[in-house]
Structures are given as structure tokens and as C-alpha cells.
Amino acid sequence: MGTIDRRELAAIFAGGMLGALARVELSDLFPSAPTQWPWAIFAINLGGAFLLGYLVTRLQDRLPISSYPRPFAGTGFCGAFTTFSTLQLEVLHMLEHHADGLAAGYCAASVAGGYLAVVLATALVRRVRVIA
Amino acid sequence: MSPLAWIGVALLGGVGAVGRFLIDGAVSRASGGSLPLGTFLINISGAFVLGLLDGLALTGTALVLVGTATVGAYTTFSTWMLETHRLREDARFLAATGNLVLSLGAGVGAVALGRLVGTAL
Numbered sequence: 001m002g003t004i005d006r007r008e009l010a011a012i013f014a015g016g017m018l019g020a021l022a023r024v025e026l027s028d029l030f031p032s033a034p035t036q037w038p039w040a041i042f043a044i045n046l047g048g049a050f051l052l053g054y055l056v057t058r059l060q061d062r063l064p065i066s067s068y069p070r071p072f073a074g075t076g077f078c079g080a081f082t083t084f085s086t087l088q089l090e091v092l093h094m095l096e097h098h099a100d101g102l103a104a105g106y107c108a109a110s111v112a113g114g115y116l117a118v119v120l121a122t123a124l125v126r127r128v129r130v131i132a
Numbered sequence: 133m134s135p136l137a138w139i140g141v142a143l144l145g146g147v148g149a150v151g152r153f154l155i156d157g158a159v160s161r162a163s164g165g166s167l168p169l170g171t172f173l174i175n176i177s178g179a180f181v182l183g184l185l186d187g188l189a190l191t192g193t194a195l196v197l198v199g200t201a202t203v204g205a206y207t208t209f210s211t212w213m214l215e216t217h218r219l220r221e222d223a224r225f226l227a228a229t230g231n232l233v234l235s236l237g238a239g240v241g242a243v244a245l246g247r248l249v250g251t252a253l
Binding site for chain 2: 009012013014015016017018019020021023024027028045048049051052053056071075076078079080081082083084085086087088089091092095107110111114115117118119122
């Protein structure tokens, strides 16, 4: 079993606090009905995926042992800012309202967009590093 | 929402994130860590719980605190995407595709099942 690093847990906790606050605030500002495109969660998930891809790729090769940016910003903030459960509940509500096309489109666009966001962020970091 | 509720959102968001980290670590150690099973189990279990809360007709601040803040921070989309991308970079195409398709399928199934159980309670 791994040993528990309390400072690492504290960093994740702090990042998780900020991520959840930002997501709840944005969902509050941009609410959506079950038959509408859920722009808030869609934008949060794609933006968070881009940020995580960027962070992890940047930190990958030069992570010092006593460093907390990844637990704080990656596991904590990006992890808690983005969400899977709300996306799935939104899809269920769309299906219940017979908006099957919307549900399929939302799933496809979230997965394709989120994946593409990581691809772009990774490529961006690696290209910058090659130039630098 | 009241200032106290916002403090609750922050604290429970932190709890959700730490819970995700600890469970992911435990699952990865138990499974050997070659597949992103930790995130998969976290997302499916979280989808079930959120469906359950929806079925129980939880509303208002209670729903925001338990559902949006805690379960929302516990499950994650960004790590799911990052892990899928890294599988594909390692040329593990089947695992990458499976991680997307199975997560989506099991996620909708879990949220529907949770809702069914919540409605029945």
C-alpha cells in the first residue's frame, strides 16, 4: 500500500474546492432545460480536459518529488471542475424527454470535443518545447 | 444560495476530489494499473449515486450540496479523456475505444438504474 502524503491530500482538497465552486457557479449562471444543449457542462468539460492535458504534459518530464501543482491543479481543480455524473444525468433527462438526437449529439460532441481538447493541448506543449 | 451553502459546496467539492484520489489509488494498486479502471469505477458509481438522488427527488440546496458539489467533484470528465488519449498514444486502440464506449454505456445504465432505485424508495 502507498503511504499517504498529507500535503498532497491538502493540495487535492484545495483544488477540488475551487473546481466545484467554479462549476456550481457556472451551472447556476447558465441553466438549461432537459431539451436544450447543456452549454455550461459542455464548456466546463471541454475546457477542463484542455487544461488537464496541458498541465500533465508540461509537468510530465520535470516533476520534482516535492511538487504539488499536479495534485492541486490536475487531480483537484480539473478533476472536480469537470464532471461525468452530471453529463450522464443530463443525457438520461434528454432521453426521458424523447430528445434522442440531442442526447446522441451531446454524448458524441462531449467525447469527441474532450478528446480533441487533450490532443490539442498535448500537441501545443510539445511543439512549444521543441521550439524552446 | 446562502454564503453557508457556498462554503458547503467548496468543502464537499474538496471531499469529492480527495475521495476520487484515494479510490483511484486503491483500485489502481489492486488491478495493477495497466487499464484506467479507477476512473471507470468512480465515474460509474458516481453516475449511479446521482441518478439515485434524482430518483429521490432531492431539490434545491440539498441537491447542489450532495449531487452537484460532492458527486460532481468525485466523478471526472477530464481524467477520463486524458487517460483515453494516453492509451491511444501507446497504440492501445482497443483499450482506448473500449474506455470511451463502455464508460458512456455503463454511465447511462448506472444513472438510469440509480434513478429507478431512488424512485422505488
